[in-house]
Amino acid sequence: xxxxxxxxxxxxxxxxxxxxxxxxxxxxxxxxxxxxxxxxxxxxxxxxxxxxxxxxxxxxxxxxxxxxxxxxxxxxxxxxxxxxxxxxxxxxxxxxxxxxxxxxxxxxxxxxxxxxxxxxxxxxxxxxxxxxxxxxxxxxxxxxxxxxxxxxxxxxxxxxxxxxxxxxxxxxxxxxxxxxxxxxxxxxxxxxxxxxxxxxxxxxxxxxxxxxxxxxxxxxxxxxxxxxxxxxxxxxxxxxxxxxxxxxxxxxxxxxxxxxxxxxxxxxxxxxxxxxxxxxxxxxxxxxxxxxxxxxxxxxxxxxxxxxxxxxxxxxxxxxxxxxxxxxxxxxxxxxxxxxxxxxxxxxxxxxxxxxxxxxxxxxxxxxxxxxxxxxxxxxxxxxxxxxxxxxxxxxxxxxxxxxxxxxxxxxxxxxxxxxxxxxxxxxxxxxxxxxxxxxxxxxxxxxxxxxxxxxxxxxxxxxxxxxxxxxxxxxxxxxxxxxxxxxxxxxxxxxxxxxxxxxxxxxxxxxxxxxxxxxxxxxxxxxxxxxxxxxxxxxxxxxxxxxxxxxxxxxxxxxxxxxxxxxxxxxxxxxx
Numbered sequence: 001x002x003x004x005x006x007x008x009x010x011x012x013x014x015x016x017x018x019x020x021x022x023x024x025x026x027x028x029x030x031x032x033x034x035x036x037x038x039x040x041x042x043x044x045x046x047x048x049x050x051x052x053x054x055x056x057x058x059x060x061x062x063x064x065x066x067x068x069x070x071x072x073x074x075x076x077x078x079x080x081x082x083x084x085x086x087x088x089x090x091x092x093x094x095x096x097x098x099x100x101x102x103x104x105x106x107x108x109x110x111x112x113x114x115x116x117x118x119x120x121x122x123x124x125x126x127x128x129x130x131x132x133x134x135x136x137x138x139x140x141x142x143x144x145x146x147x148x149x150x151x152x153x154x155x156x157x158x159x160x161x162x163x164x165x166x167x168x169x170x171x172x173x174x175x176x177x178x179x180x181x182x183x184x185x186x187x188x189x190x191x192x193x194x195x196x197x198x199x200x201x202x203x204x205x206x207x208x209x210x211x212x213x214x215x216x217x218x219x220x221x222x223x224x225x226x227x228x229x230x231x232x233x234x235x236x237x238x239x240x241x242x243x244x245x246x247x248x249x250x251x252x253x254x255x256x257x258x259x260x261x262x263x264x265x266x267x268x269x270x271x272x273x274x275x276x277x278x279x280x281x282x283x284x285x286x287x288x289x290x291x292x293x294x295x296x297x298x299x300x301x302x303x304x305x306x307x308x309x310x311x312x313x314x315x316x317x318x319x320x321x322x323x324x325x326x327x328x329x330x331x332x333x334x335x336x337x338x339x340x341x342x343x344x345x346x347x348x349x350x351x352x353x354x355x356x357x358x359x360x361x362x363x364x365x366x367x368x369x370x371x372x373x374x375x376x377x378x379x380x381x382x383x384x385x386x387x388x389x390x391x392x393x394x395x396x397x398x399x400x401x402x403x404x405x406x407x408x409x410x411x412x413x414x415x416x417x418x419x420x421x422x423x424x425x426x427x428x429x430x431x432x433x434x435x436x437x438x439x440x441x442x443x444x445x446x447x448x449x450x451x452x453x454x455x456x457x458x459x460x461x462x463x464x465x466x467x468x469x470x471x472x473x474x475x476x477x478x479x480x481x482x483x484x485x486x487x488x489x490x491x492x493x494x495x496x497x498x499x500x501x502x503x504x505x506x507x508x509x510x511x512x513x514x515x516x517x518x519x520x521x522x523x524x525x526x527x528x529x530x531x532x533x534x535x536x537x538x539x540x541x542x543x544x545x546x547x548x549x550x551x552x553x554x555x556x557x558x559x560x561x562x563x564x565x566x567x568x569x570x571x572x573x574x575x576x577x
Contacts, residue, residue: 109154131162156185214253263288361390442483
């Protein structure tokens with residue numbers, strides 16, 4: 001959350017000369033200042049300011065120049081305009097204050113904060129010293145009058161803003177105390193529907209939540225809830241927002257019953273305070289539905305769908321409803337509740353026409369996956385074919401991935417000709433693409449070679465051509481290249497070319513080590529393959545070493561050992577006897 005309109009226009013008027021001493025320009029600027037402060041009539045103020053240029057104030061007093069820069073910058077701030085002109089105006093107003101009008105004033109603090117706000121996104125390192133300067137000015141003993149609300153407001157915002165930037169930069173030492181001190185200053189001035197007074201505690205709770213300090217986050221946001229309730233009661237947007245945040249912390253902590261209870265309480269508060277169709281229900285409904293599923297309260301989640309359905313239909317937001325349903329599909333799939341996931345997915349499909357092409361492709365792919373997990377291979381193929389059709393209207397990557405999944409499903413379904421046709425088409429597209437390596441290229445070649453298991457010469461040819469393609473276009477130090485040369489090594493092993501096979505395996509191992517993948521299933525496979533190659537070369541000591549390393553890594557990664565690894569180790573033991 002970010003405080004808007006740092007230029008608050010809060011404090012008393014500057015010392016203004018008598019009417020007889022005023023120029024027309026000075027008078028207009030004083031008029032604009034009063035309008036912005038008292039009348040809040042921005043259109044009138046803008047009209048006044050539009051008739052005055054920098055050249056008009058060149059010979060005016062510092063007070064008049066200050067009013068020009070201050071008012072123009074403030075008006076641009078209220079309109080949320082970001083420009084170099086605005087930044088320049090703020091800098092010039094700061095300069096005049098420092099030169100002749102005095103810095104121990106809330107307006108000076110506000111200007112420093114305004115400039116820092118303009119800079120913080122692009123250059124936080126430049127913004128931090130400005131907020132720190134604002135704090136030094138604010139703490140000046142003589143001028144920090146704690147009964148002056150304008151000073152406290154400006155200083156409190158400076159403290160919060162500095163803490164926020166410390167958080168962005170990862171400076172953790174002081175941000176907690178700064179957030180709390182900003183709350184101490186700002187909390188004395190509570191305004192309905194304005195989070196400024198408690199933004200320090202709110203931001204601190206969010207900080208704790210982002211760093212998985214959920215107990216601290218919960219207790220801190222509870223302070224916010226207590227503060228809001230004491231000033232305005234529970235039936236207000238601020239309390240509803242804070243309760244939602246606390247419920248989310250309980251959910252992240254894993255206290256699902258408490259999270260569910262608070263989401264339900266919040267939904268009832270929204271009903272009573274804002275009505276049954278307020279937009280705040282959106283996130284509360286979605287999180288409650290997901291949390292009920294996480295807690296395996298599936299029947300309760302399904303009952304909630306009636307209220308969710310009614311809400312989204314009434315506000316004419318079918319997409320929002322479908323997004324919640326899709327979140328439920330993903331949750332149920334994770335929980336292996338495939339039948340129920342299918343039911344929800346079918347509800348989405350009934351209304352799929354209102355979704356974008358991209359969203360339809362996601363749904364079609366998900367339905368294909370669910371059919372596959374339900375052993376409905378024909379359904380999986382049919383929906384993946386639809387996903388490919390939709391993906392063809394989208395970007396190339398999405399299409400290639402969808403086509404790869406379809407080719408695999410054809411193979412699983414026993415349609416070898418269609419599967420090979422798809423994989424060959426995919427190979428052609430991947431080789432034509434002038435892009436970075438696709439991780440599916442190696443798998444695609446492996447799948448194609450699988451159709452030529454009994455034709456070793458053809459398999460060797462496919463591997464060598466694919467390797468040559470990669471070598472001609474890409475860096476060889478990548479997982480795809482490793483997959484290809486390992487595949488060629490396996491074929492050479494079958495062709496009784498153990499020496500060449502071992503050379504390819506060694507190259508593969510080196511690549512995985514360079515990629516820091518020495519604790520992967522692929523690396524375990526390479527150790528196994530090298531062990532087998534050494535066996536066939538009758539280098540039994542090296543064979544045993546590699547196979548034992550492969551076995552240990554397999555156990556570490558999956559808790560089990562490849563059948564062939566055990567077989568080869570057993571054969572070696574027999575030979576030694």
